[in-house]
Amino acid sequence: MGPSFNKQFEYHSAWRREFARQLKQLGEWMTIHELMDAAVQEGLQRLEGQVRSDKVMVAFVAEFSRGKSELINAIFFADYGRRIMPASAGRTTMCPTELGYDAAVPHCLRLLPIETRLQKQSLAEWRLRPEHWVETSLDVGDAGQIAKCLEKVAQVRRVSVDDARAMGFWHDDLPDDNPSQDAQGLVEVPMWRHALINLPHPLLKQGLVILDTPGLNAVGAEPELTVSLIPQAQAVVFILGADTGVTRSDLSIWREHLASTSESAEARLVVLNKIDTLWDTLTSPQQIQAQLDRQCQSSAEMLGVRLDQVLPVSAQKGLVAKIASDGALLEASGLPILEAALARGIMGQRQTILRSAIRSGISGLRGDTLRLLNIRRRDLDDQMLELRSLRGKNAAVIGAMRTRIEQEQREFDLSASKIQAVRAVHLKLLRDVFQQLGTQALKQQMSHLVGALQQKGLKLGVRKQYAEAFKGIKSTLDKVQASATEIHAMLDGSFRQLNADFGFSLQVPEVPSLESFALDLDRIQQGHLQYLGLGHSLKLVQPEFAERLVRALGMRLRAVFESAANDLELWSKSATAQLDAQLRERKRGFSRRIEAVDRIQQAASGLEDRIAEIEDGELALKRLDHRLQQLTDQMTLLVEKAVDVEFPGEFALA
Ligand SMILES: Nc1nc2c(ncn2[C@@H]2O[C@H](COP(=O)(O)OP(=O)(O)OP(=O)(O)O)[C@@H](O)[C@H]2O)c(=O)[nH]1
Ligand SMILES: [Mg+2]
The missing domain is CATH 3.40.50.300 (P-loop containing nucleotide triphosphate hydrolases)
Structure with missing residues (x-):
């Protein structure tokens, strides 16, 4: 029969608390080691929100x-x-x-x-x-x-028929369904x-x-x-x-x-x-x-x-x-059997959704962080090569090296304008996408439907308008998906170029799929459809019913569009955060390299010291990498483990 609903719910909560604790630990660790960039932070916050507001x-x-x-x-x-x-x-x-x-x-x-x-x-x-x-x-x-x-x-309270009508409790056309009037002609309403x-x-x-x-x-x-x-x-x-x-x-x-x-x-x-x-x-x-x-x-x-x-x-x-x-x-x-069934149905469904969100969240976080670690590793490797080449060289060679680094630095700064251009195009495309998903655009899409609902009398054409409105809204989502793919292609081209020019390792994250939002839209469409059927045509005559229907519909659609916009924003942030991180690390690299050459010029032993420092740095990076693996593995394991404990066999995940 399985554990009762109450037990099941407790497991789930304990699991959520433990997950939240580990997430916090991961965040703190990342902050200490300067691995927290905008995208990582946003990803962490989102995961935390998903787990907490569950x-x-x-x-x-x-x-x-x-x-x-x-x-x-x-x-x-x-x-x-x-x-x-x-x-x-x-x-x-x-x-x-x-x-x-x-x-x-x-x-x-x-x-x-x-x-x-x-x-x-x-x-x-x-x-x-x-x-x-x-x-x-x-x-x-x-x-x-x-x-x-x-x-x-x-x-309950008693009101006049007029008031009852205005509040939606009285329909002149449905006499059988109306509440009965008392001697004063009043009717009972909640x-x-x-x-x-x-x-x-x-x-x-x-x-x-x-x-x-x-x-x-x-x-x-x-x-x-x-x-x-x-x-x-x-x-x-x-x-x-x-x-x-x-x-x-x-x-x-x-x-x-x-x-x-x-x-x-x-x-x-x-x-x-x-x-x-x-x-x-x-x-x-x-x-x-x-x-x-x-x-x-x-x-x-x-x-x-x-x-x-x-x-x-x-x-x-x-x-x-x-x-x-x-x-x-x-x-x-029979209550215990009902409780167990309830637990399986609800918690199973909820946890499946939450877990898949967590799984992809964790792997995203890990990817972003690993990328950051890789930049640092590459930077250290370059420095090491440079310094080793200086072994046994005289002051003139070392001086020439300094000049070369400075030259490189200047060139890099000059080409920053190229990067700005990429960013500007990216932002413009993104703004267009957000506009399509914005409140104004949605209002526009719904305007014919609203018009039809606001007409006086029986609203016969309203089903057609409804279908049209949803067709338009869904095609907006398709268009947005296409624009996102376009942005991806644009960024991909620019990133490749930047990688070739500067030895960066930029990689555009996958475009988020908006399919689940399309499903949400279907669900909303189905959910409201019944109100436009014949059974409701009389209710629809009432302006306040139609008005409330439109508002409820509008709020849900807006929520879907907002979530889609959020996903796209997070995606785009994680791309720009990569670029920022590489630029930042590269700039730091120039100063570190110049500083190292200066130290070597001043003291003969400077070179070997610096090489040893870099070796330490490489070890430290390995440790970070290892720890990141540990922390995220632990969280992934927690996700899998919870499934086994709660639904032995029954809710095996795909
Ligand atoms: N014999 C028996 N009576 C029950 C059972 N469950 C509820 N009732 C009775 O049925 C009546 C209605 O129960 P409620 O829980 O108020 O029903 P409800 O579905 O909430 O009804 P509304 O609030 O009016 O929509 C009460 O008198 C309950 O005592 C049951 O399992 N057996
Ligand atoms: Mg009740």
């Missing part, structure tokens, strides 16, 4: 009252000895609720008022404005106080738009983020929830009730929000909850099991997933069993 989001999605919140209580919060997230019959969780931990923020619950929907800012934008959220502090030592506070996520819980729970502290959602079929669901939060989750747990089976609304939620993105199907679990409702003393255990098997089978068929992706559990009995330390009941609840 958040894992698990989203719980289902129709209302299937037991999402109860399952969260059972898996993550049983240690509190009580129910923490409110779970009760009927609609309970009224707003999407994110649980996580940020050390920079006090322990608290923050709630974004539903009225913010009347404004056009997206949820992501509201996140950046903490002053608009209502904050209540949480007392970590008091589970009762926490549970009491969290009840707020179930709060009080809050989004909840953020900041708690120092051990798993949350290690980077886990849990997303509890309100029953998704509710009218007026936040587009951003389904457009960006759920698609970005590393794992989604979809919950059915054993008491209800797969209902029509379960099926429509599944199809609309979860079925489309197939590439992460492995990290998608279907939970058949409330199996305890089948436990009944009049039925034999065999009969109950047979009934359960049948239900899992038919659920798998209806949702189009593999049978082993459907896991029968009782969240409620699991919670009770954990609190009462009742091993038999816990096993009967």
Whole structure:
């Protein structure tokens, strides 16, 4: 069955801490030995950021009252000895609720008022404005106080139909879906738009983020929830009730929000909850099991997933069993099997991505540093040759050598303009690339789509505009890739020339592939497509829905373009850093050579001393090389080792 989610997560965190420690050690060592150039530094920082900000989001999605919140209580919060997230019959969780931990923020619950929907800012934008959220502090030592506070996520309020319409909870064309009016003609809407819980729970502290959602079929669901939060989750747990089976609304939620993105199907679990409702003393255990098997089978068929992706559990009995330390009941609840599956799916996926990033990061760092060491080695070799040739020579020969070095130095300085020219062309090409990936260009690409969405009435042409916009955006990425290849060719030519002229050993790093960003774009396109379908044509009529959709879409696209630009920038930096390093070392070489000749001219013994110094320098370089090998090998080993420990055989990496 494998270790539980909690255990798995702890392994992963311990591994991350150890990796961060080794990374720090490597950085310090590099600084001491003056191996830290701009590219190396950037590479180190990036690796550190990847390891540190390694958040894992698990989203719980289902129709209302299937037991999402109860399952969260059972898996993550049983240690509190009580129910923490409110779970009760009927609609309970009224707003999407994110649980996580940020050390920079006090322990608290923050709630974004539903009225913010009347404004056009997206949820992501509201996140950046903490002053608009209502904050209540949480007392970590008091589970009762926490549970009491969290009840707020179930709060509702009454508003007029006009207000409900403006906030997206009322559709004149969908009378059946609208909330019912009371005697005063008011309707009930959620009080809050989004909840953020900041708690120092051990798993949350290690980077886990849990997303509890309100029953998704509710009218007026936040587009951003389904457009960006759920698609970005590393794992989604979809919950059915054993008491209800797969209902029509379960099926429509599944199809609309979860079925489309197939590439992460492995990290998608279907939970058949409330199996305890089948436990009944009049039925034999065999009969109950047979009934359960049948239900899992038919659920798998209806949702189009593999049978082993459907896991029968009782969240409620699991919670009770954990609190009462009742091993038999816990096993009967099926919770341990679910936890193990969750661990494999989420952590496996997350770690695979992180590890491949780390692997290429480390080998990049090593390459950059080795290059620096090679320059120094070459420089020492040259000096050695020069000095050996002076053995037994008279003052006139030594004087002539000095003149020659100075001459060489002057020529080198003069040709610096050549290098400047290379740099100028490089920068210009790069600026063009960044412009293509910039906010302005993106706005331009989306303008027709935005126009179509902003038209009044039914937006019939919008699917076409949408496809066009994405076609344009993807072709931008292709163009950028082509430009990067062009820059590579240009740099390659110039570097070869410089290598020939000055004996440099410059080498242009490989152009980063933007393929993964193209995949991101596909994913975003798929994720939003559903909003343009017939089922949503009525929602799309509302200007605020269309507006929010556009903003959410824009933010995600911008994030993709920014990441692509970052990759290209890092790549280009590592090329220019090489050039800088060679220039710097060469300049130092000239002064060292002149200095050596001067010393030799002044004292007869100077020559042999200097030769001995250079020999020492060569030894020191060998030691540096060896140590670099050790430090990076150790990190590579850590990456491989973690795979073996956590997923024996199962998650062997390609
Ligand atoms: N018998 C039984 N009842 C359960 C189980 N899990 C949850 N329930 C009950 O089902 C009801 C709904 O549970 P919640 O956790 O609030 O469901 P939810 O999916 O979060 O619902 P919303 O917040 O309204 O979207 C509650 O009364 C729970 O006690 C279970 O395993 N067995
Ligand atoms: Mg709930």
